[in-house]
Amino acid sequence: MSILQLDNLSKRYGGTTALRGLSLQVEAGSVYGLLGPNGSGKTTTLGLALGVLRADGGEVRWFGQPISSQSKRRVGALLETPNFFPYLSARQNLLLAADVKRAAPATVDAALDLAGLTARQHDAFRGFSLGMKQRLALASTLLGSPDVLVLDEPTNGLDPQGIAEVRELIQRLAAQGKTIIIASHLLDEIEKVCTHVAVLQRGELRAAGPVSSILAATDRVLLRLDADIAPATLLHALGQLPWVTEVRPETGGGHSAVLAPGHTPAELNRALFASGVVLAGLEMRQRSLEAQFLELTK
Numbered sequence: 001m002s003i004l005q006l007d008n009l010s011k012r013y014g015g016t017t018a019l020r021g022l023s024l025q026v027e028a029g030s031v032y033g034l035l036g037p038n039g040s041g042k043t044t045t046l047g048l049a050l051g052v053l054r055a056d057g058g059e060v061r062w063f064g065q066p067i068s069s070q071s072k073r074r075v076g077a078l079l080e081t082p083n084f085f086p087y088l089s090a091r092q093n094l095l096l097a098a099d100v101k102r103a104a105p106a107t108v109d110a111a112l113d114l115a116g117l118t119a120r121q122h123d124a125f126r127g128f129s130l131g132m133k134q135r136l137a138l139a140s141t142l143l144g145s146p147d148v149l150v151l152d153e154p155t156n157g158l159d160p161q162g163i164a165e166v167r168e169l170i171q172r173l174a175a176q177g178k179t180i181i182i183a184s185h186l187l188d189e190i191e192k193v194c195t196h197v198a199v200l201q202r203g204e205l206r207a208a209g210p211v212s213s214i215l216a217a218t219d220r221v222l223l224r225l226d227a228d229i230a231p232a233t234l235l236h237a238l239g240q241l242p243w244v245t246e247v248r249p250e251t252g253g254g255h256s257a258v259l260a261p262g263h264t265p266a267e268l269n270r271a272l273f274a275s276g277v278v279l280a281g282l283e284m285r286q287r288s289l290e291a292q293f294l295e296l297t298k
């Protein structure tokens, strides 16, 4: 089922075009990452999706329908860090937040539990670590038990420990079946927690799909030859395969090459064998998402 569908969304701020015809679809149960450098339009996308900003063109549909107060109740959002009262406990802060949201006070217990804060619920917010503070912020989005969470840069400003805690929490929420939409400029974050990714650059969609297929789209394989086969023979054979590109010698020995989407290392092995090249080794060497991201957004 489609949870969120953005169709041809556009947004300008005065002379700045923040989004240009953005379309994407988030399916139920996915952890959908919006990845892009600063200023690429991630926050604008989330603001439009949540109905906090008005689009200049295009359409937003939640659960197959235009945004409504009913659909808003099913979505918990964390766009900026909420202001908690430093001297109040985690529990008291959440009870206040529940009151503002008109969420049942009973959902506070579930939110504390999911955020792993039950044992510290009576401690004052001011004594919390950065990670705990952010987990409390996430807990506040869970009030009212929304099906979907929308998080803008959820690990921004956290120390490594805090980042790990928040990532674990996001993974826990995903395992519970929540659909999660995360904007981030961190490749690592998207790679670690997301099932799907949309890459934005200057307000335009550059790539979208399952994280695994975006990774697989430019797989690099390492090829090692039997000692009695000349590298020139390999290079000639590779030159006959239009779906093999970027062939280069590797410093550690052997050659590497990139396979076009849809082609597998096994297929390469068969094709080389058919042209008389026997490989001593064939190893998958995925390029890091970082390299791809840099390439996509350069």
Ligand SMILES: Nc1ncnc2c1ncn2[C@@H]1O[C@H](COP(=O)(O)OP(=O)(O)OP(=O)(O)O)[C@@H](O)[C@H]1O
Pocket (backbone or CB within 6 Å): 013, 014, 016, 017, 018, 036, 037, 038, 039, 040, 041, 042, 043, 044, 045, 185
């Ligand atoms: N209120 C605003 N007024 C004018 N320009 C804006 C406004 N909000 C965003 N912009 C511009 O729109 C573009 C997209 O910004 P947006 O905040 O959506 O990007 P982002 O990817 O979320 O970046 P960041 O991570 O830095 O927030 C940028 O060029 C930004 O300067």
